[in-house]
Amino acid sequence: MEYENVYMLGIGGIGMSALARFFLHEGKRVAGYDRTPSPLTAALEAEGAAIHYTDDVTCIPAGFRDRERTLAVYTPAVHDDHSELTWLREQGFRVIKRSQMLGILAEGKYVMAVAGTHGKTTTTTLVAWLNSRMADGSAFLGGISRNFGSNLVLGGGRRLAVEADEFDRSFLRLHPDVAVVTSADADHLDIYGTHAAVREAFAQFVRQIRPGGDLVIRQGVDIALDNPAIGVWRYAYDEPCDFYARNIRLTANGHYRFDLVVPDGVIADCTLGVPGWVNIENAVAAVATLWCAARREARPLDGERLREAMASFEGVKRRFEFYVNTPRQVYMDDYAHHPRELAAALSSLRGMFPGRRITAIFQPHLYTRTRDLYREFASSLSLADEVVLVPIYPAREEPIEGVTSELIGGLLTVPWRLADREELAGVVAAMETDVVVSFGAGNIDACCGALAEALRRKA
Template sequence: MEFSKVYFLGIGGIGMSALARYFLHEGKRVAGYDRTESRLTRELTDEGAEIHYEEGVRFIPEPFRDPAATVVVYTPAVPADHPELVWFREQGFEVEKRSQMLGYLSAGKYVMAVAGTHGKTTTSTLVAWLNHETTEGGSAFLGGISKNFGSNLVLGAGDRLAVEADEFDRSFLRLEPDVAVVTSVDPDHLDIYGTYEAVKEAFAQFVRRIRRGGCLVLKQGAEIALDGGGIDVYRYSYDEPCDFYAANVSLLDGGFYRYDLVMPDRVIADCTLGIPGWVNVENAVAAAAAMWCAARARGERLDEERLRGALASFAGVKRRFEFYLNTPKQVYMDDYAHHPRELTATLTSVRKMFPGRRITALFQPHLYTRTRDLHAEFAEALSLADEAVLLPIYPAREEPVEGVTSELIAAGVRVPCRIVPREALAETVAAMPTDVVVSFGAGNIDACCEALAERLKRKAE
């Protein structure tokens, strides 16, 4: 594939922006469209990308109108009738999905792919960090902003490539991993798949794409048909005995944990993880398992001291268990969780971290179809808090669905619950009697975080 320019439709997406950064680093000219300006798009502009926020063919820069020199990359979140996408296709441009481009870029690499309906961003970022710290190399395309790297793109020496493998629109079926981690297989993206059985079948297809002689690291209890051959299959869990798990787990101050990492051939004692929460210990077990598989397959030595140090120095991912305030009087953290299982895992972790304290959950539902399909499960998860505040549904790529609103969730929540507009969230929560506050959502609730943190901080003084 020969080209000197890359045009992105949906350039501000977390996965798309990583690709854009990669091509800028490679010396390509980069331009693109996104619906709204964000910190990511501003950073890309500073790095040399040309970005516009009004859709229309007339906004495409002249240098990117040559099909012989330009490849177009789009995210499936962009509708098929988007005028720029339609024009590029009519003019004969090479048009690729993000997942196709990622598949091309991973050719010739030793691919360590992390898939799952939740948990994949933190786990893939952990794999990237463990790679970096234990091998002094490794590259990565991530689905979140790593706090250690300060980016969603990692460029390092060697052929190891950590990738977040996204199940949306079956994108992960473009990859051929050497090591694959599957963190969860829950009903999600049913607007794409239709049924839970179709979701499970897609994950089974992903597993079949693991290269012969490779490894699958599968969450204990995850349901996937393992009908292929030629790969090694390992199970992992938080603390349930299997191939990889944490033993002798003890809770430390601030919600951090000390544990022994149990592997098939050894136990690495006295590990700590640089971020709090039991669910992150489970993610760390999965990432360490992937590193063990890679070292074993390549005849390398897994450096236990470096691994222990890398786990301790892991700083996490933006919007994943991210603390803005953590004092005895007031705690506020934000999380990207947007599936009931994710909310349940995070709220369970928070309850263990802060026993006896009052938890207020703030949640912005993401997508009408997800709310329609899972509103009862969302209500059940939010009932793990002591009080809940809901925002209106964030539509993302969807048009409204009749009868589907945040009230569907609120009706099933068994603790006090209210619905407020996003612009009133900070003021509303600051006026409430709060102790531990957790905000959730994959939409734009994160735009409220700074204001809410400042108000809660003032209240706690």
């Protein structure tokens, strides 16, 4: 890339921060803006990025004001009327979206792209981890991998694992060699308008798989499959199809052991290093992806190395992340923010802790998502025994009249209460609790330390 400098608007986002790390590794000078400081921005500053938190053109470092030497990259979460974005465009800088940059970096690579309205971050991270133990390659992840300690993986091989985000139709910048579709549920309706439009975007993503490539799609996902130049493979948790798990049994530590069926055989006695039945399904998708890559290279999967890699997988920050796990108190945190994710996580917890009382804490993410899916949220959260709702995290949105967390609460079939985020630890400490789980994609994770401390005292 001919530019010396990269200026990033929304640099603290999980996807943008991975790009920032990549450019720093490549020896570029990196600076940027974000709304608020976070652990991600603190890490980037420690790695050499210059970051400010006020939307003010005068805060752009002097060295980044030269349009001949500076490339500007922004996330679609930044509004078009953002003053710095407006100035960069008016001054003639090359300004591109994150998704376009990712597409550029993917050129010349064997791209393994994971898409879906939920499940994609863990599945992408599994693909990256299994690939690193069995072959080589790089990855741009949508979460912080516990194994890599980062959302960026740099390797020497041609394979590239990427999380393909449907927000703002970003994934349509990619032309993968093998694509995974974990789900195509109604989400981001503020952008798409209808569920039919969401499904059509996923169908277009499938059309962009390169000729001779492969699609790995979860059994039951309803999208048009009209790309005749690719192979189509179905996967499931335990439903017989091309790739699935069988002989699934729960181990003493709450993890699962299973046999993994692939088209040319069975990989027996696999154990995944993280709990939850939904992660077995994610692992099946990841193995299917690696199987397609190995098939393209005319070499079989090494079953023993695959077993070792799955057993050593440590998961993703904020995905089934345990803070307290004692016989008297359990507390875990999860990023789930879609009704299907909540239902999968709560049913997994029922399997891990049979007969125990589950308290779910939920911070809805976005007013539009709450407005569109509050009935589905109530249905999923009613799988818990008790619910604590936190006010909606707005992210990029302005409030919508009448849309509050109480919309969900009014339809819950289990006891519930509302608590501000600042008082959450005290509220939960005063409750009768057994297994507690916090959910949300906003800033509820800032409460995890205080919640864990309160529940450890009770234990």
